[in-house]
Amino acid sequence: MPHQPQGDALTDPADDELVARARAGDRHAFEALVAATYADAFTLATRLMGNEEDAADVVQDAYLRAYRAIGRFRGDARFTTWLYRIVANCAATSLGRRGRHRHEQLDEALLVVDDHADRDPERKASDAVDRVRVQAALAAMPEKLRVVVVLRDVYDLTHEVIAAELGITETAAKVRLHRARKKLRARLYPMRGDAEGEDQVGPDEDVRGAV
Amino acid sequence: MVRSEAVADLGDAGRRIAGLTCAEVTDLLPAAVDGGVDRRRLDRRLGRHVEQCLRCQAELAGYRRVLRALHELRTEVLLPPPGAVAGCLAALAGAGERRAGAALLSGHRTAYLGGLALAATAAGAGAALVVVSRRRRAG
Numbered sequence: 001m002p003h004q005p006q007g008d009a010l011t012d013p014a015d016d017e018l019v020a021r022a023r024a025g026d027r028h029a030f031e032a033l034v035a036a037t038y039a040d041a042f043t044l045a046t047r048l049m050g051n052e053e054d055a056a057d058v059v060q061d062a063y064l065r066a067y068r069a070i071g072r073f074r075g076d077a078r079f080t081t082w083l084y085r086i087v088a089n090c091a092a093t094s095l096g097r098r099g100r101h102r103h104e105q106l107d108e109a110l111l112v113v114d115d116h117a118d119r120d121p122e123r124k125a126s127d128a129v130d131r132v133r134v135q136a137a138l139a140a141m142p143e144k145l146r147v148v149v150v151l152r153d154v155y156d157l158t159h160e161v162i163a164a165e166l167g168i169t170e171t172a173a174k175v176r177l178h179r180a181r182k183k184l185r186a187r188l189y190p191m192r193g194d195a196e197g198e199d200q201v202g203p204d205e206d207v208r209g210a211v
Numbered sequence: 212m213v214r215s216e217a218v219a220d221l222g223d224a225g226r227r228i229a230g231l232t233c234a235e236v237t238d239l240l241p242a243a244v245d246g247g248v249d250r251r252r253l254d255r256r257l258g259r260h261v262e263q264c265l266r267c268q269a270e271l272a273g274y275r276r277v278l279r280a281l282h283e284l285r286t287e288v289l290l291p292p293p294g295a296v297a298g299c300l301a302a303l304a305g306a307g308e309r310r311a312g313a314a315l316l317s318g319h320r321t322a323y324l325g326g327l328a329l330a331a332t333a334a335g336a337g338a339a340l341v342v343v344s345r346r347r348r349a350g
Contacts, residue, residue: 177241
């Protein structure tokens with residue numbers, strides 16, 4: 001079963017020493033942490049919000065809150081995981097404020113994709129295509145579903161954490177993940193018989209076709 | 212018998228294979244793709260159904276590809292617009308000063324922010340998106 005990315009081999013841009021100093025109240029250390037983690041926080045926020053302008057606001061919010069709360073951050077989680085939770089929470093708040101009727105434009109920047117150098121070219125090319133399409137599909141998805149699938153399937157947060165930060169039940173998080181995966185699959189790899197399932201997806205469905 | 216029957220079953224969601232209809236399996240696949248279906252007996256039936264049913268095999272393959280593409284997104288970092296980091300630091304400084312009083316650190320901070328802003332601008336000139344090859348753990 002998936003866990004918190006505790007042992008994740010992704011390199012953590014937040015250096016332990018800086019985190020310790022920031023926790024002790026060193027303002028310069030916190031600023032250096034912001035500089036080191038900003039791009040990652042911004043990436044998450046962009047994926048959650050669907051555009052870069054809102055993402056920058058959410059990230060700023062998140063760092064302000066992180067700054068106020070850093071004393072309460074315990075070293076038992078990674079700093080970035082802790083920060084991602086705050087970003088998720090701020091994004092949920094912002095999406096709630098933004099209201100349900102605004103549909104996001106697909107952000108061009110999200111479609112510019114470079115690639116790893118360490119794969120065989122064929123697989124690499126097909127993955128790149130998949131990722132471009134998956135980003136477009138995510139951006140076009142109802143935000144309630146998008147937020148959950150991004151946090152779970154891209155960022156590997158647990159349902160428990162996701163539920164806590166979004167202010168929903170774990171069951172609701174699981175239901176949304178289920179619906180989100182179904183929609184992504186049906187959109188990216190359509191099959192005969194998908195249509196009937198898609199009809200149950202609800203009022204947000206008019207977002208489909210925006211791309 | 213199994214295989215030809217399965218081919219004939221393509222699209223027939225009401226037909227049972229391994230005790231499950233395709234409609235039932237379809238609903239389990241989004242969770243099954245990363246092991247989220249945890250009742251053992253169901254797992255086994257699900258596995259047998261998928262093994263014998265080309266339709267559900269294809270659908271499961273679709274979920275696998277979606278999940279793989281989502282995992283891959285994790286290795287990308289979007290480059291923030293120029294000035295975003297500096298703006299955020301300035302907002303933090305403002306918040307800090309409101310709390311702690313202006314006297315502390317102000318000289319230092321200006322120099323520091325300037326440096327960061329320069330760095331951010333230089334980086335921003337490069338590309339809209341940087342992809343770092345961070346390694347995800349396998350699987």
